[in-house]
Amino acid sequence: xxxxxxxxxxxxLSPPLDTRYHVETPEGIDLPxxxxxxxxxxxxxxxxxxxxxxxxxxxxxxxxxLGKLGAGLGSILLFAxxxxxxxxxxxxxxxxxxxxxxxxxxxxxxxxxxxxxxxSLLRNLLRFVDLLPFGYFLGAICCLQHPTFKRxxxxxxxxxxxxREQPLARPQLPDxxxxxxxxxxxxxxQRAILGFAERQGELSGARVNELASILAQPLQVxxxxxxxxxxxxxxxxxxxx
Amino acid sequence: xxxxxxxxxxxxEWAQFSLMLEQLERGKKTSRIxxxxxxxxxxxxxxxxxxERGYSSFLIDSLQxxxxxxHQQLYRHRSRLGANVLGFILAxxxxxxxxxxxxxxAAGLMFFGSLIGFALLVYLFPDLVYNLIPAEQIxxxxxxxxxxxxxxxxxxxxAASEDWVMxxxxxxxxxxxAFQTFASGILFxxxxxFFLFFNGLMxxxxxxxxxxxxxxxxxxxxxxxxxAFELSAIALAGAAGLQLGWALIAPGRLPRAEALRxxxxxxxxxxxxxxxxxxxAAFIEAYWSSKTAPAPMTKxxxxxxxxxxxxxxxxxxxxxxxxxx
Numbered sequence: 253x254x255x256x257x258x259x260x261x262x263x264x265l266s267p268p269l270d271t272r273y274h275v276e277t278p279e280g281i282d283l284p285x286x287x288x289x290x291x292x293x294x295x296x297x298x299x300x301x302x303x304x305x306x307x308x309x310x311x312x313x314x315x316x317x318l319g320k321l322g323a324g325l326g327s328i329l330l331f332a333x334x335x336x337x338x339x340x341x342x343x344x345x346x347x348x349x350x351x352x353x354x355x356x357x358x359x360x361x362x363x364x365x366x367x368x369x370x371x372s373l374l375r376n377l378l379r380f381v382d383l384l385p386f387g388y389f390l391g392a393i394c395c396l397q398h399p400t401f402k403r404x405x406x407x408x409x410x411x412x413x414x415x416r417e418q419p420l421a422r423p424q425l426p427d428x429x430x431x432x433x434x435x436x437x438x439x440x441x442q443r444a445i446l447g448f449a450e451r452q453g454e455l456s457g458a459r460v461n462e463l464a465s466i467l468a469q470p471l472q473v474x475x476x477x478x479x480x481x482x483x484x485x486x487x488x489x490x491x492x493x
Numbered sequence: 494x495x496x497x498x499x500x501x502x503x504x505x506e507w508a509q510f511s512l513m514l515e516q517l518e519r520g521k522k523t524s525r526i527x528x529x530x531x532x533x534x535x536x537x538x539x540x541x542x543x544x545e546r547g548y549s550s551f552l553i554d555s556l557q558x559x560x561x562x563x564h565q566q567l568y569r570h571r572s573r574l575g576a577n578v579l580g581f582i583l584a585x586x587x588x589x590x591x592x593x594x595x596x597x598x599a600a601g602l603m604f605f606g607s608l609i610g611f612a613l614l615v616y617l618f619p620d621l622v623y624n625l626i627p628a629e630q631i632x633x634x635x636x637x638x639x640x641x642x643x644x645x646x647x648x649x650x651x652a653a654s655e656d657w658v659m660x661x662x663x664x665x666x667x668x669x670x671a672f673q674t675f676a677s678g679i680l681f682x683x684x685x686x687f688f689l690f691f692n693g694l695m696x697x698x699x700x701x702x703x704x705x706x707x708x709x710x711x712x713x714x715x716x717x718x719x720x721a722f723e724l725s726a727i728a729l730a731g732a733a734g735l736q737l738g739w740a741l742i743a744p745g746r747l748p749r750a751e752a753l754r755x756x757x758x759x760x761x762x763x764x765x766x767x768x769x770x771x772x773x774a775a776f777i778e779a780y781w782s783s784k785t786a787p788a789p790m791t792k793x794x795x796x797x798x799x800x801x802x803x804x805x806x807x808x809x810x811x812x813x814x815x816x817x818x
Contacts, residue, residue, distance in 0.1 A: 279537040283561050324661035331665035335672060361570065364561060368570045374761045380676040381684070404679055407750050408737065408757040417558045423551055439547040446549035490549065491495025
C-alpha cells in the first residue's frame with residue numbers, strides 16, 4: 253500500500269516486491285488480492301484428500317450392509333466424491349473446500365468475484381492433467397513459475413487461489429499529547445508515521461526506540477524523546493478522538 | 494479533513510453496508526437491495542478519498558476489505574447454464590457441436606476410424622487380438638457375451654437390483670473416461686488423441702474378436718442401443734479436448750493463456766452435454782440393452798432408431814429459434 257501512495261505523480265511504476273495481485277474495478281479502485289503459494293495449497297489438498305478418504309471409508313462400511321444396492325450406490329458415490337467433491341464445495345461454500353477453509357484460502361475468478369460452476373468444474377477436471385506424470389508434477393512446475401501461482405487448471409478456468417481476508421482489529425494508539433509536525437509531511441511520511449503509531453503494540457520497546465531514533469535528527473529532538481514526538485504527531489494527524 | 498472526523502461522519506453508513514453484505518453473502522434477500530450499487534460506489538469513493546488523504550493503514554485496509562466484498566457481490570458472474578437447462582438441451586448444445594464441427598470431425602475420425610479399423614483388422618487376422626488385449630481380459634469378454642449362457646453384459650445372472658448396480662458402474666466408468674479424454678487435451682491435444690485412439694482400439698478389437706468367434710449376435714444387439722450416445726459422447730469429449738490443445742498450438746492473435754481460457758469456456762459447455770449423453774447411455778445400457786427378452790431384430794431396430802435420433806438431434810436441433818429461448 254505504501255508503495256502505491258508513495259509514487260510521485262510522474263514517476264514510473266516500480267512493482268512492489270511482493271506477490272500481491274491488483275484487480276482494477278470498474279470504479280477505478282485497485283483491490284489487492286494475495287495469491288496463495290504452492291506449499292499452503294499442497295497442505296490444503298492433503299487435508300481434502302484425507303477427508304475424502306475418510307468419507308469414502310465410512311460410506312463403504314455402511315453400504316456393505318446394503319448388498320447389491322449398496323454396490324451400485326457405492327460406485328455412484330465414488331464417482332461423485334472423486335470428481336465432484338471440490339466443485340460442490342467451491343461453488344456452494346464461497347470458493348472454499350474444507351482443506352482450503354482450514355488453511356484460510358478461497359478460490360475466486362481472475363477479477364476477484366466468487367467462482368462459478370463452469371470455472372470450478374473446469375479447474376477441477378484439469379486436475380487430472382496437473383497430476384501427471386506423478387504426484388502433481390506438472391501442476392507444481394506450472395504453479396512455481398507463474399507470478400500468481402496458477403496451475404494448468406487455474407490458467408484454463410481463469411481462477412485464482414487467494415488468502416481469505418481476516419477481519420481487522422482496531423489498533424490502540426499510544427497516548428501522547430497531539431502535536432503539529434515541525435515541517436510539512438508528504439503523504440508517504442504521513443502514512444509511515446501513522447503506521448508506526450498503529451503498529452507500536454506489536455513491536456518490542458527496544459525496536460520502537462530504535463525505529464524512532466532514526467527520525468530524531470530530522471525532527472530535531474533528542475533520541476529518547478523521539479517516540480513521544482512521533483506518537484504526538486500521529487495523534488495530531490488523526491484528529492480529536 | 495482529519496481522519497477521526499471522516500470516520501465519525503461515515504461510521505453509521507459503513508456499519509449498515511457491512512450488515513447488508515453479510516445478508517447478501519448468506520444468500521438472504523434484503524429490503525434495501527435497490528440501493529446496494531449506490532452504497533457500494535459511495536464506499537469506493539470514500540476509499541479513494543482516504544487513500545489520497547493519507548489516512549492510516551487500518552482505515553484504508555478495512556475499507557478495502559469492504560469494497561472487495563461489495564465487488565464480489567455486485568459483479569458476481571451469474572451462471573447462465575443453471576438458469577436455462579432446457580434452452581441448453583434443446584438448442585445451445587447442438588449449436589455448439591455444429592459450431593465446433595472441425596474438432597468434432599477430427600475427434601470422430603480418430604475414434605471411429607481406429608474402432609472400425611481395428612475391428613476389421615482383428616476380424617481378418619484373428620490372432621492379432623492377443624497382441625492387443627491381455628488373454629484373461631479376452632476370456633472374460635467371451636464369457637460375458639457367450640450366446641449359450643443366456644444373459645448379457647456381465648457374467649452373473651442379473652436381477653432388477655443388479656440393473657441398478659450396473660447403472661452406477663456405467664456412470665462412474667464412462668464419465669470418468671470422458672473426463673480423462675477431455676482433460677488430457679490440454680497437453681497440446683496429444684492426450685485426447687491418445688485416449689480416442691486407445692479406446693477405439695480396445696472397443697474395435699473386442700468387437701472384431703467376438704464377431705469372429707461367432708458371438709456377434711449377442712454382442713452387437715447388446716451394444717447398438719446405448720452405443721449411439723456412449724460412443725458419440727466419447728468422441729465429443731475428445732473434440733472438447735482437441736479444442737483446448739489447438740488453442741495452445743495456434744492461439745491466433747491472443748496470448749496463449751488467454752486463448753486457452755476462451756477455448757476452455759466453450760469446451761466446458763461441450764463437456765456438460767457429454768455428461769448428459771452419458772447419463773442417457775448409462776440408463777439405456779442398464780435398463781434396455783441388458784434385457785434378453787426382446788428379439789435381436791427388435792434391438793437392432795431400436796438401436797438404429799437411437800443412432801438416427803442422435804444424428805438428427807446434433808445436426809438439426811436449434812436451427813430455428815423457438816419459444817423456450
